[in-house]
Every structure is written in C-alpha cells, then in structure tokens.
Amino acid sequence: MSRLVVVSNRIAIPEKSKSSAGGLAVGILDALKATSGLWFGWNGEISEISEEEEDDLELVEKDGITYAAVPLNQNDYDLYYCQFSNAVLWPAFHFRIDLVDFQREAWDGYCRVNELLAKRLQPMIKPDDILWIHDYHLLPFAAALRKIGINNRIGFFLHIPFPAPDIFDAVPTHEELLNMMCEFDLLGFQTDGDRLAFLDNIKRLTEVQSSDEQHHQAFGKSFMTEVYPIGISPDSIKEMAEGKLPPKMAAIKRELGDMQNIISCERLDYTKGLPERFLAFEALLENYPQHRGKVRYSQIAPTSRGDVQAYQDIRHQLEMEVGRINGKYGTLDRTPLSYLNQHFDRRLLMKIFRLTDVGLVTPLRDGMNLVAKEYVAAQDPEDPGVLVLSRFAGAANELTAALIVNPYDRDEVAAALDQALTMPREERVSRYNEMMAVLRSHDIVHWRESFLQDLQAITPRSTAL
Structure with a gap:
C-alpha cells in the first residue's frame, strides 16, 4: 500500500500530549503505522514570526509515524481559524446563517493559510503517497496542492454536516469553495443527505455529469463522492x-x-x-x-x-x-x-x-x-x-x-x-x-478501511504538464 499522509487542522505531537487519543486519532493511527505514514498540520501554537520560516517545522517520529507540525502567526490564526473557519463555515454548515460573520479579509486569510500549509507539506510528499485531508478548515487544500503541481490521489472527509443550497448560497464565497472542493479525488460525507446537499449546491452553479451515484464531473474536474459514517471502537x-x-x-x-x-x-x-x-x-x-x-x-x-x-x-x-x-x-x-x-x-x-x-x-x-x-x-x-x-x-x-x-x-x-x-x-x-x-x-476500522480502499483505487492524475 502507498504511504498515507494525513492532514488535519490540529495535530497532537506525542511528546507534548499526554491525553488519550480522540476519535480521529484512533481511526487513523493504525493506518499511519502500517504505511510508515506522515501526519501534518498546525501544532496549536501562535508564533511571533510574521513571514514563513523554514526552521519552524516541528518533526517527531514515534512508532513508525512521522508527525510534522507548524505554528501560525497571530494574524493568520485570527483570520483562518477564528473568523472564517469558526465564524463563517461552522455556523453556516450547521444551518445557523444568522450567526455567520463574513469578512473578505478573513476569506483571504483562510485561503492564504491553506496555501501556506500546502507549500510546507509539498517537500515531504512522495510520488506514490495518498493524501487524506480532514474537515472544514481545509476545504481549499487540494486546490492549493494542485496549484503547486501535486497530482497525487487526494481524499477529503467532512466531519460536520453539509448545508442545503439555500443556506450555503448566503456565504459570499460559496462558488469558489465548491470549485476548490472539486479538486479532491474523493469526498467523503457522514450521511447521504450531506453528500446530496454538496451535489445540489454544485448543480445550482453548473452542470454536473454523473456516470453513477459516486462518480461526477463539474467545473471541468472529475471527482467521487461517497458516504462513510464514522464509527467507534x-x-x-x-x-x-x-x-x-x-x-x-x-x-x-x-x-x-x-x-x-x-x-x-x-x-x-x-x-x-x-x-x-x-x-x-x-x-x-x-x-x-x-x-x-x-x-x-x-x-x-x-x-x-x-x-x-x-x-x-x-x-x-x-x-x-x-x-x-x-x-x-x-x-x-x-x-x-x-x-x-x-x-x-x-x-x-x-x-x-x-x-x-x-x-x-x-x-x-x-x-x-x-x-x-x-x-x-x-x-x-x-x-x-x-x-x-x-x-x-x-x-x-x-x-x-x-x-x-x-x-x-x-x-x-x-x-x-x-x-x-x-x-x-x-x-x-x-x-x-x-x-x-x-x-x-460499522466500527472505526470499517470507516477507515472503506475510505482508504476507495481512495487507493482511484487512478492518480497525470503528472504531465
């Protein structure tokens, strides 16, 4: 099996975190161990550094897994995490459009951090790696990777609901977000209602061609959607x-x-x-x-x-x-x-x-x-x-x-x-x-293996320019 690279908003560096692993960690740690995988994301720290630095990458290896984490500066944390992720996407995706506080500057910061994280991950990606991206903080992540020439198989799993079109339309950048999400090869949702809501949103904007319930084309891109209800142990x-x-x-x-x-x-x-x-x-x-x-x-x-x-x-x-x-x-x-x-x-x-x-x-x-x-x-x-x-x-x-x-x-x-x-x-x-x-x-192992088997079966995008 190809090496697994997991990307999530936050990762817990083993030496720093003494608490027991949460649901996501339990679900993916075995797969990371089996492939000597890489887990990449934000380490939860706020840095005083204002520009991207190459020496702020924190690398830890334990039990065959490489943990790679970077800090965010205060401005990026405020815009990407507090304002856009949690004051726009979180309420909108939970149907609370009355609580959405959209600011164009926050949208720009959200995209900038996704691009920054993609650039920091790029040197660590091997040609045959498969990438599994998690949750609403990283909706543009595949688009950011494609932009810098990464053609690996990239899957995405959304841990929260997906809003109906009448809700998501109220987010000013919904069209850009949907276009970016179609850069993933595989998009996984908790329920079929969430999966259909995602497709219905796209259909409001452009034609969606589907060869079956899972395989689609939109915005000139091919992608797969499927339902993977996350389980427990x-x-x-x-x-x-x-x-x-x-x-x-x-x-x-x-x-x-x-x-x-x-x-x-x-x-x-x-x-x-x-x-x-x-x-x-x-x-x-x-x-x-x-x-x-x-x-x-x-x-x-x-x-x-x-x-x-x-x-x-x-x-x-x-x-x-x-x-x-x-x-x-x-x-x-x-x-x-x-x-x-x-x-x-x-x-x-x-x-x-x-x-x-x-x-x-x-x-x-x-x-x-x-x-x-x-x-x-x-x-x-x-x-x-x-x-x-x-x-x-x-x-x-x-x-x-x-x-x-x-x-x-x-x-x-x-x-x-x-x-x-x-x-x-x-x-x-x-x-x-x-x-x-x-x-x-339908335990946590079934969830993980179902997703990764489907992602592994996808033909990688051409590396031709």
Whole structure:
C-alpha cells in the first residue's frame, strides 16, 4: 500500500500530549503505522514570526509515524481559524446563517493559510503517497496542492454536516469553495443527505455529469463522492466502562440510591441544542409529575471557543435556566438538574455512561455525534440504558433502535424521556443489541478501511504538464 499522509487542522505531537487519543486519532493511527505514514498540520501554537520560516517545522517520529507540525502567526490564526473557519463555515454548515460573520479579509486569510500549509507539506510528499485531508478548515487544500503541481490521489472527509443550497448560497464565497472542493479525488460525507446537499449546491452553479451515484464531473474536474459514517471502537469503550469505580464516584452512586439518572455530554456549543434540552427536561417534570424527586439530569458541557460572543451568550443562558428549573422543582435534599462546565477524563466518562439510565443526545444539527455511539457501547449488556437521540444527528441514520426525537419539540423529547425511564428491561436489551450490531459492523476500522480502499483505487492524475 502507498504511504498515507494525513492532514488535519490540529495535530497532537506525542511528546507534548499526554491525553488519550480522540476519535480521529484512533481511526487513523493504525493506518499511519502500517504505511510508515506522515501526519501534518498546525501544532496549536501562535508564533511571533510574521513571514514563513523554514526552521519552524516541528518533526517527531514515534512508532513508525512521522508527525510534522507548524505554528501560525497571530494574524493568520485570527483570520483562518477564528473568523472564517469558526465564524463563517461552522455556523453556516450547521444551518445557523444568522450567526455567520463574513469578512473578505478573513476569506483571504483562510485561503492564504491553506496555501501556506500546502507549500510546507509539498517537500515531504512522495510520488506514490495518498493524501487524506480532514474537515472544514481545509476545504481549499487540494486546490492549493494542485496549484503547486501535486497530482497525487487526494481524499477529503467532512466531519460536520453539509448545508442545503439555500443556506450555503448566503456565504459570499460559496462558488469558489465548491470549485476548490472539486479538486479532491474523493469526498467523503457522514450521511447521504450531506453528500446530496454538496451535489445540489454544485448543480445550482453548473452542470454536473454523473456516470453513477459516486462518480461526477463539474467545473471541468472529475471527482467521487461517497458516504462513510464514522464509527467507534466498541470493545475499547466497553473496557473503559467496566471495572471498579473511583472512590468519589462510588460514593455519589450510593448517595443517589434508587434515583434514575439522565446524562448528556458534549462541548459547549450552540449547535448542541442545550437550552432546548433543558426546557425538554423541565417539560418532563411538568408533564410527568411522577418523576419529580426521582430523576436527576446531569449535563456535562466544557467550554469551547470561550472568547466568541455566541458561546459566552449560551453559557449565560444555560446558567440562568439551571437556576430557574432547580428553583422550581428542587428540594432541600434534591437538585434535579446538574450543569457541569468542565472537562472529564474519557475513561471516567465511559463509567458514568454505564451507570446512567438514559443518554440524552439531542443536537440541533450534527455530523455524526460519536457520544451517542459511545453511550450505547458503554452500557451493561444485561441492564442497558436507553438512548434518546436527535433526528438531526448523523448517528440517527444508523442507531434506529434509539428513541428518535425532534429536538425542537420539547414535549416530544419529554415523552421520549418518560418512555426511556419506564422502559422494561427486555425492550432495553433488545434495542441495545440491535444498536451494538450496527456499531460492531460499522466500527472505526470499517470507516477507515472503506475510505482508504476507495481512495487507493482511484487512478492518480497525470503528472504531465
């Protein structure tokens, strides 16, 4: 197999990062080891250097993998990462066009950083390498590589949703972005809805010729689209969830006694539907009074992008709602809603998932949402909890045995919570087994191998001038 080169916005240099690998890392590290591969990207550092420097490349080799990372200067970080990636693409791709803050200078900076990263990667690319580019920060990356003569096979995987044409049209540079994305040989999406949205956007602008559902031509370029739902490693999650509880957690379990527990966990973000979720929990207590004093909802939501006003606003809103709901339904010895704005170790989190009766995962729009899959995999097979899942998460296409809800309908979510809290064990086990079969057949290895096999099968572009 050809050497694999992975490019992502951020990479964790092994010597610097002691935390356990996240989902993307778990998915690609084995493939990188098998091919003595290269992982390239931004190291997360802000440099005072204003111009491109050749000696700022950080190279580390470990376990047969080469990690290559570069810093960004403050201006490029602000324009490429904060402004265009996270103030234009992130809200637009999550259907929040009202939060898009487009500035032409930020677009120029976004393209400039993609070109800068492409130039820094160019000397490290070998003729037979295959390149796998990840996520919305790097939509122009293939175009930047083609511009400097790189004709290797280049694949792209989008970890977030793709917006419908009426949404994406509002981004002033949508045509340029779509044209650039067609320079990838293979574009992978979480769901078929995302894949079709991408093609529908192009069809608004130009003719798309398709020989079948996967192979297309547009803007004078040939490319392939396919769906690759990202998975998890169920056995690894199960191992983390099992075993003895830490002393503090065991004490909390004893204190709660027979009280049922609802758990939610995601980073603090306006796409996750947290205010709507709090109101749905309030509706549960209002519409189904038999649960009052007998159920506790814990929301874990560590801060992300805390310097962005929209994230400050949602944190303030949540804090207000927690106080109001607890003031209305709490007692001297019972607090129904617990909001934790902090990070939890992943191993501890899997144990928490295993002990809870309901996993509440109701984003307003999401790519896949691996937390939903992790919650299922962490359960006790003999006495599993119930997953309540938003229809707008990519995972809803696979985990059809979950209780699927519309997160905008608080009464529907409340009814699903009541159903989950009162569901007989036999039904819970049946739903769990159905979802685990999906998680095992479409795990992280299947995701990785499916994508790389399709990319490897593509004929490289001609190297002729």
